[in-house]
Amino acid sequence: MLKRSTLLREMGITLLSITLAFGIGAFIIWAAGFSVSAVFINLWKGAFGGKLAIGQTLTKATPIIFTSLSFLIAFRCGLFNIGAEGQMYIGAMVAAVVGAHLHLPIVLHVVACLAAGGLAGAFWGWIPGYLKAQRGVNEFVSTMMLSYVAIGFSDYLVAPRGPLHDDKYWANQTVRIAATAALPRILKPTQVSMALAVAIFFALLVWYYLFRTPAGYELRSVGLSPPAAEYGGIRIKRKLILALSLAGLLAGLAGSGEVLGTHFRFIGRFSPGYGWDGIAGGLIARAHPIGAIFAALLMGALRAGGMQVQRSGAAPGDIAAVLQGLVIFFIIAPTLVRTLIRWRRR
């Protein structure tokens, strides 16, 4: 674990990076001819200005906590899981099917849906893990490619005349899940559901696994130095497969949470890019599971704020996506911020 002073310095650098990114973002807004103050006021209003806004932020942050965990658990093992988006779709589809077509008592039904969705996602992560370990296939490319396959497959299932399409509506979606399978809303009238609590629970679980169990230590040691890990008697191939399967599991849970807590059915193309936000979240959290909660909150706030910016007409809401990209760029260059600090001291 990090020493307290190191932790504080890391957090300081992270905050400075975010400030820098917003500074450059302000310049872009100004250069594009929009009002900087109007954009930032609406960004804040949409993210934190009142109960409804906070509800939006938390709703959006929930799946991103999962996808951030998905990215970082693979990252800790030295792997890049770029396919959380597709794993999330696979998990969501399976959770929606189990939620609608299985009849189980309350609680048990939710657990069954989460387990099924998580395992389906894990399977979609296992494939690139297996290919990486056994055939040396670059997991960056394969997770990405399988993501396209998963999304295309889900499009087929819920399209009109597709096997899972709800014939009562025109929209590309499945039938509604049973009431027993729904995760309760916890901040009515907003869409925040118990999925948020599940997500935070899993963040703690991932932290415990990575930093407090021998298995997690082994997984991290593969990421730090494969030759040393192998010398230490760790079976690397198994760890690679495990890490990507766990990554898939967490992404699958992201999708299940969306179905059980937010939409109550699988909707084609329901994700505005939560899988990608997870990559950003995992990087901004510097691959720390507890940090992932806060990074996901930032991503969720940007999404919610972006929607308000769009509604207000101050600028296109996608300015939030630009800000997100800038934040990542400053976060990932650890020596950049330090160089800037040194310049100022000179």
Add this chain to the structure above:
Amino acid sequence: MDVLKDIFTIHLVLSALRLASPIALVALGETFSERVGIINVGVEGTAVLGALISALVAYFTGSPWIALIAAPIAGGLAGGLHALWCIRFRANHVVSGIGINILVAGLALFITSSVWGWRGTSTYSDTINTWYITGAALVIIIVSQIFLFRTKWGLRLRVVGEKPEAADTAGINVHRTRYIYTILNGVLCGLAGAFFFNSVGRFTSGMVGGRGFIGIAAMVIGNYTPVGALGAALLFGFIDALQMRLQSFIPSQFSIMLPYLLTVLVLAFFIRRANVPAALGKHYVKQ
């Protein structure tokens, strides 16, 4: 059999060659940058940027030829940014590439909304014939093959990726070499982006659709050589062309999946990894 005759025509071969060219350009660019030790997974975003800048410049100047020059320049800037991050600020290469992809994706949505008022799409503009880009790509690849293996500059750049310490001792500027070829990678990806714009006549945010990543796959299968990259790109171009034909026979959702599924299968079965540069992805600190 008649169905097969409808699918396998001379047009299929020609469109395979045409669709192979952006993948080949990306694969060639990645071959250069990985040969000097820099991994760039930002090629996808760089191609998107090339297409976006093409659309912007064509819209504001009305000239598709000026757009064709602007796209590689924008790509080169993205490559330079990646090089700066990897070399000067010692960012993880893959992470920096992801950063480029995410930043460009955000910029593309923001800029299209700001300029054209449509999220993720531009209006139509004049284009050039994409066969010019395909022809140029073929010439560039053959020249690159000779450059890489038959000239002293080619030898130097390979040494930088293989053993930077030795290159340094021999008086080769490791960092400068890495900057040059990472920027070149960006230029080639920008040109690939121009291909995507010119083949449709406008920008749409999903138009590159993972073909940058397929370009990386083509580089791996081509075993870090320009001609090998071309061969692999032709295979993917053929799959892409076939996919478009198949749309009239099977549900489109399945035919669209085909290139991505086959990329994974090809990677799983045809892999050779003999030429991976030894210093790939490693930061070089001068002693």
